[in-house]
Amino acid sequence: MPDSIIVDTATKIFQDLCEADTVNKAEKGEWPSALWDALEESFLPLTWVPDDLGGAGAEIADGFAVLRVAGRFAAPVPIAETLLAGWLLAQARIESPRGPMTIAPVHEDGNITIGGDNKLSGRARNVPFARNAAHIAVVATQRGEHVVALVEAKGLAISPGVGLSGEPRDVVTFDGATAKAVGVAPGLDPARLTLIAAAARAQQMAGALERILDQSVQFSLDRVQFGRPIAKFQAVQQNLANLAGEVAAAGAAADGAAEAIAAHGVASDITAAEVAIAKLRVGDAAGNGAAIAHQVHGAMGFTYEHTLHHSTRRLWGWREEFGNETLWAERLGRMVAARGADALWPFVTQGS
Amino acid sequence: MANTFQFDPVELPPECKELRKEVRAFLKQEIDAGTFSPGGGRNENAALFARKVGAKGWIGMTWPKQYGGQGRSQLERYVVTEEMLAHRAPTRHYSTADRQSGPVLLRYGQEEVKKNILPRICSGELCFCIGLSEPNSGSDVFAASTRATKTDGGWLVNGRKIWTSNAHNADYMIGLLRTSNPTPENRRHGLTQFLIAMKSPGITIRPIINLTGLHDFNEVVFDDVFVPDLHMIGEVDMAWKQASAELAYERSGPDRWLETFQSLVELVRVVGPEPSERQAEGIGREVAHLATLRRMSLSVAGMLQAGHSPAAEASVVKDLGTNFEQALPNKVRLMAPVRGDSAPDSNDDRFEQALNYTTLIAPKLTIQGGTREILRGIIARGLGLR
Numbered sequence: 130m131p132d133s134i135i136v137d138t139a140t141k142i143f144q145d146l147c148e149a150d151t152v153n154k155a156e157k158g159e160w161p162s163a164l165w166d167a168l169e170e171s172f173l174p175l176t177w178v179p180d181d182l183g184g185a186g187a188e189i190a191d192g193f194a195v196l197r198v199a200g201r202f203a204a205p206v207p208i209a210e211t212l213l214a215g216w217l218l219a220q221a222r223i224e225s226p227r228g229p230m231t232i233a234p235v236h237e238d239g240n241i242t243i244g245g246d247n248k249l250s251g252r253a254r255n256v257p258f259a260r261n262a263a264h265i266a267v268v269a270t271q272r273g274e275h276v277v278a279l280v281e282a283k284g285l286a287i288s289p290g291v292g293l294s295g296e297p298r299d300v301v302t303f304d305g306a307t308a309k310a311v312g313v314a315p316g317l318d319p320a321r322l323t324l325i326a327a328a329a330r331a332q333q334m335a336g337a338l339e340r341i342l343d344q345s346v347q348f349s350l351d352r353v354q355f356g357r358p359i360a361k362f363q364a365v366q367q368n369l370a371n372l373a374g375e376v377a378a379a380g381a382a383a384d385g386a387a388e389a390i391a392a393h394g395v396a397s398d399i400t401a402a403e404v405a406i407a408k409l410r411v412g413d414a415a416g417n418g419a420a421i422a423h424q425v426h427g428a429m430g431f432t433y434e435h436t437l438h439h440s441t442r443r444l445w446g447w448r449e450e451f452g453n454e455t456l457w458a459e460r461l462g463r464m465v466a467a468r469g470a471d472a473l474w475p476f477v478t479q480g481s
Numbered sequence: 482m483a484n485t486f487q488f489d490p491v492e493l494p495p496e497c498k499e500l501r502k503e504v505r506a507f508l509k510q511e512i513d514a515g516t517f518s519p520g521g522g523r524n525e526n527a528a529l530f531a532r533k534v535g536a537k538g539w540i541g542m543t544w545p546k547q548y549g550g551q552g553r554s555q556l557e558r559y560v561v562t563e564e565m566l567a568h569r570a571p572t573r574h575y576s577t578a579d580r581q582s583g584p585v586l587l588r589y590g591q592e593e594v595k596k597n598i599l600p601r602i603c604s605g606e607l608c609f610c611i612g613l614s615e616p617n618s619g620s621d622v623f624a625a626s627t628r629a630t631k632t633d634g635g636w637l638v639n640g641r642k643i644w645t646s647n648a649h650n651a652d653y654m655i656g657l658l659r660t661s662n663p664t665p666e667n668r669r670h671g672l673t674q675f676l677i678a679m680k681s682p683g684i685t686i687r688p689i690i691n692l693t694g695l696h697d698f699n700e701v702v703f704d705d706v707f708v709p710d711l712h713m714i715g716e717v718d719m720a721w722k723q724a725s726a727e728l729a730y731e732r733s734g735p736d737r738w739l740e741t742f743q744s745l746v747e748l749v750r751v752v753g754p755e756p757s758e759r760q761a762e763g764i765g766r767e768v769a770h771l772a773t774l775r776r777m778s779l780s781v782a783g784m785l786q787a788g789h790s791p792a793a794e795a796s797v798v799k800d801l802g803t804n805f806e807q808a809l810p811n812k813v814r815l816m817a818p819v820r821g822d823s824a825p826d827s828n829d830d831r832f833e834q835a836l837n838y839t840t841l842i843a844p845k846l847t848i849q850g851g852t853r854e855i856l857r858g859i860i861a862r863g864l865g866l867r
Contacts, residue, residue, distance in 0.1 A: 130489075339485045346864050360866040363858075370857035373486060373864055374801045377794075381488045381780065382773040388490055406769040413770075455762055462756060462765030470750035474567045474742075477772050478501070481493045481779075 131194035135176070135187060139195045142167045143202035149436045155205030156295045160261060165206050165229060174211035178225045184215055192216075193332045193387035197380075200336025203439040205296060207231050207258035209329045214266035217322060221277035221312025228263035231256055232322065233301055235451065239319045241269040241303055243278055247311055249303040255450070259287050259299035267303070268319050271311065275318045278308035294446030295439075321395040324404045327451035328386035331407040334415055334447050335383040337440040338376045341422040344437055345369060348426055365425060372421040375414040382410035389480070398464075399480045405461040412454040415444035486794050486863065490776070491783035497560045504564040507537060512568070519569045519743070520831050528608070528650075531574035534565075535605025540579050542603075544587055549600030555786035559779060563735040569743055573647060578602045578609035581731055582655050585674065589715035589723055594676060598653070612642040612656030612677070612701065619644075620855050622657065623669040623721060627703060629658040635709040636660075636675065638683075641702050646849075648686050648699035651679050661718045669721035674714040681706050693841045731850050733781035733795035738774040738802030740846055741839035744813040745771070747832040751818060763816040767809060774802050793863030800856040807846045810839040 146164040155161050168174055176192040178184020192212050199208045207229050214230035233253035234241060241251035249269065259265065259282065267278045285306055292298035346369060349360035359365050386407035389400040419441040423430050430437040448454065468476055511517060511533065517525040534540055539561045544550025562580075565572050572579075583602050586595055601607045618624040627640025638658060648654065654677045661671035679686070683706040689698035715723050745767055752760050777798050784791040814836060847853040861867055 342485060346866065349866065366861035366866050367854070367857045369864055369866060370800065370860035373860055374797050377486045377488055377777065377797050378770075378773050378801060380485070381490075381776045382769070384488075384490045385773070385776055388492075405765065406772045409766060409769040410773045413766075454766070458765035458769065459758060459762040460765065461768055462761030462763065465749060465764055465768055466752060466756045466761060467754050469754065470746050473746050473749055473768075477768065477775060478563075481497070 131190045132187065135173070135191045136194045136198060138171050139168075139173055139198045142171065142173075143198060143204060147202040147204050149439070152203050152205050152436070152439050161205060164204070168206065168208060169227065174208055174229070175215050175225055177212050178215040178219050182219050182222070182224045183227075184219070184225055189391035190387060193328070193383075193391075196329055196332040197336040197339075197383070200333030200443075201340045203337065203340070203436075203443055207261060209326075209333060210257050210262070213322070213326055213329060214264070216325065217266040217268065217277055217314075217317075218279060218312075220314040220317050223277060223279050223310045223312045226264050226279070229258065229261050230264045230266060231258050231262040232326065233259075233265050233267050233303075234319055235323075235326065237320045237323050239268070241267055243269045243271040243276060243308060243311060245272070247278075247308045249278065249280065249306045249308060251304070252300065252302045254300050255290070255292070255298045256301045257292075257299075257450075258297050259285075259301045260289055260297055264309075265301065267308070268317060268322050275314065276311050277314045277317065278312075279310040280306055280308050292446045293449070294443040296443075296446070316396045323451050324395045324400060325390055327404050327408040327457075328383070328390055330447045330451055331379075331383040331386055331404075331411045334411045334444055335376075335379045337444050337447075338379045338411075338414055338418050340440045341418060341437065341444075342369075342372055342376045344440075345372060345422045345425045348430075352427075359425075368421050368425060372418055372425075375418040375421075379411045379414035379418070382407040382414075392480075402461065402464060402476070402479070405457040405464070408452055409454045409457040409461065412448040412457075415448045416454075419444050486797055488777050488780040488794065489783065491556065491779045493556055493560065493779075494554075497556055500557055501560050501564060503537075504539070504561055507533075508564065508568045508570060511570070517569070517571050520834060525571045527571040527574040528605075530571050531605035531608070533605070534572070534575065535603060538603075540575050540603050540605055541583050541599060544583065544599060544603070548587065548595055549603035555782045556779075559735070559782040563739065563775070566735050566739040567742060574608045574650065575602070575605055576736075577611060577647065577651075578607060580734060580736075581611065582609040582653070584730055585655060585714060585723070586676070589674070590676070591711055591713075594711055598676070607652045608647065608650050610645050610648045610651035610654045610679070612645055612654045612658075614644045615641060616643050620852055622724075623663075623672060625657050625659055625672055627656070627658050629660050629673065629675060629708065631660075632707070635707055635711075636713070638675070638677065638703040638706040638708055641700060643698075643700045644689070645699045645701050646697050648679065648701050649688065649696065653677065654679055654701070655714065657720055667721075671718050672720040673717050674720045674723065675708050676712040676714055677706065677708055678712075681708070683707070691845075693838070730785070731795075732799040732856070733778055733785075733791070735775070735778055737799045737850075738771065738778065738806050741806045741809045741843065742771070743835040744810045744839040747835040748813045748816060751820070751832045752816070760816050760818075763812060767812060770805050774798065774805060778802070793860055796851070796856045796859040796863070799851065800853060800860065803846045804853065807843045810836060810843055814840070 151161050172185040175184035176187045180186035210231040213232050215225045233256050262282045265280045286302040288300040290298045352359050386404045389403035393400050538551045542551040542553045543558050629636040629638050660673040664670045683704045685702040687700040688696045
């Protein structure tokens with residue numbers, strides 16, 4: 130179970146400093162420095178970095194719990210990305226610098242290389258928050274071997290883009306840049322980085338789903354039509370009950386992936402299965418859940434002024450990142466088929 | 482996050498892992514011995530199987546030892562139950578008593594009855610049925626009109642229960658009977674639970690064959706059936722207060738998402754180790770939903786173990802779970818390879834059998850034990866909407 134002090138700290142910071150206006154301004158390009166500074170002062174972005182590498186030295190479960198809260202508040206900062214970068218650097222025993230970070234590549238077929246002189250070459254697409262990051266933690270190949278490199282963002286060619294989430298998703302060209310540090314991380318490759326990153330997105334999505342359930346319930350109690358709150362209509366109640374089920378399932382599935390990574394790391398068949406289950410189930414819930422939330426909110430939820438889209442657009446954007454439902458479903462299906470019919474039940478119950 | 486239901490993760494303790502191995506070994510032995518077939522057989526002896534499970538100490542296993550139980554945890558019970566279901570073991574002789582009737586007696590029954598009845602449930606001897614639905618009282622369970630009238634030393638019961646599963650095999654029914662009229666303030670008032678011996682004079686059981694061609698349903702007619710005072714369960718007229726705890730047990734278990742699992746197992750068999758893209762994706766999706774439901778169901782078992790009564794959470798699991806298991810056979814059907822005359826193993830009809838069986842039972846899954854619509858109403862209440 131995550132540390133409740135860490136979760137409470139995160140909740141308080143987001144409550145105080147991540148308001149609707151903060152999210153809207155961030156989307157127009159204004160960096161939410163008060164929010165980020167408060168997070169950094171409490172060491173939350175370095176939850177996954179051990180003490181001796183400059184971090185908070187907290188548990189894997191704590192970091193995932195922080196991401197659930199961040200997702201609830203549609204936090205427009207690279208908290209997930211900095212957590213992942215810190216984790217990645219720690220795998221190679223590289224000390225984490227302060228400041229916002231991000232990771233590259235975000236696709237399994239990413240192909241960044243490093244020469245003997247620590248000079249990088251290659252390009253990464255859809256890098257989250259690259260323009261806001263002080264450093265990028267990179268998984269690259271050096272002499273055919275996977276390594277982790279710490280690269281300063283200043284001086285890199287960054288071409289800005291925006292994802293469906295409204296968050297920065299930039300193209301970064303690494304050609305000619307020199308890594309500040311390079312370390313070997315045995316067994317780590319873009320695919321395994323994708324595993325933990327998918328689990329991180331699943332947590333953020335579970336948080337965003339919790340938010341849209343809250344908003345939808347409240348809206349249905351406040352909005353009066355035909356002389357009574359629309360919450361009193363059975364058709365609306367059935368929709369909201371359905372949404373509550375999807376939200377609960379998403380939370381449970383996301384926890385499964387987080388637990389597996391905490392217990393088994395990323396080089397484990399159990400983790401591979403649990404992440405597939407989580408990203409797929411949460412992705413399904415995102416699609417179903419966002420549709421219901423919008424239906425309940427009617428035209429008001431379709432305006433820019435309303436904050437529902439802070440969460441629903443992130444759900445639509447995030448479900449596509451680090452493998453969408455189809456990718457993970459096919460992969461999970463192949464794991465099941467390879468084991469055979471009589472191993473299906475043992476597969477479902479593995480680890481328990 | 483006031484409106485989010487909490488499904489805290491549950492980690493199964495080491496004794497559960499040992500127990501799971503033991504249950505799997507037992508089931509393998511029984512399958513090998515021909516007691517039952519995981520593909521579903523018609524000639525299995527459910528009463529004999531109940532005795533064997535009882536001898537293992539796996540019926541009423543969470544109940545105190547003084548009543549024949551083992552004092553084991555809800556999580557251990559959960560493991561036994563899901564293994565039985567996943568292997569399609571014939572648990573119907575004891576499952577109702579183990580899941581529902583026993584816990585009700587344990588909580589509200591009179592001491593003498595508990596001492597007499599509970600150990601015989603644990604041994605696998607006694608079979609129970611539940612008398613809730615009536616011809617004019619289905620989802621509206623508190624509209625029951627089958628009446629118990631006070632008489633010397635007990636009650637006289639008159640009326641009809643319907644859709645009563647397994648009544649023809651049951652030794653006892655726990656019935657919800659009208660002892661007073663509802664009050665203007667509380668329409669749920671006036672019902673009392675009773676333990677009714679099914680061999681009592683005045684009971685007539687009529688079979689109702691369901692669409693699968695099997696005899697499970699019954700109509701049970703009561704004509705001046707005497708029930709002793711000792712068999713009254715809980716407070717007179719106050720059954721509505723007792724019902725919600727019972728429903729948490731009934732609504733969250735593995736039987737609410739595993740009933741059609743066999744169709745998925747057999748699909749994986751006919752598809753083989755190298756599925757097409759479409760098949761792999763389809764199988765993966767169903768497995769992800771199944772695994773998530775299992776986590777949620779296990780979480781509810783953890784809540785029960787902690788002494789909570791998670792009625793809304795249990796309804797969430799049953800709603801999601803029964804919708805999943807109901808939709809599964811059709812998804813399986815559409816993923817299956819076309820098997821023409823050239824199929825190498827075309828004499829193996831396990832897939833067709835599993836698909837046909839699960840297709841036929843699918844409609845009942847979102848009706849029995851609380852319809853989808855009733856469950857969503859309960860969830861909506863949990864959300865503060867009503």
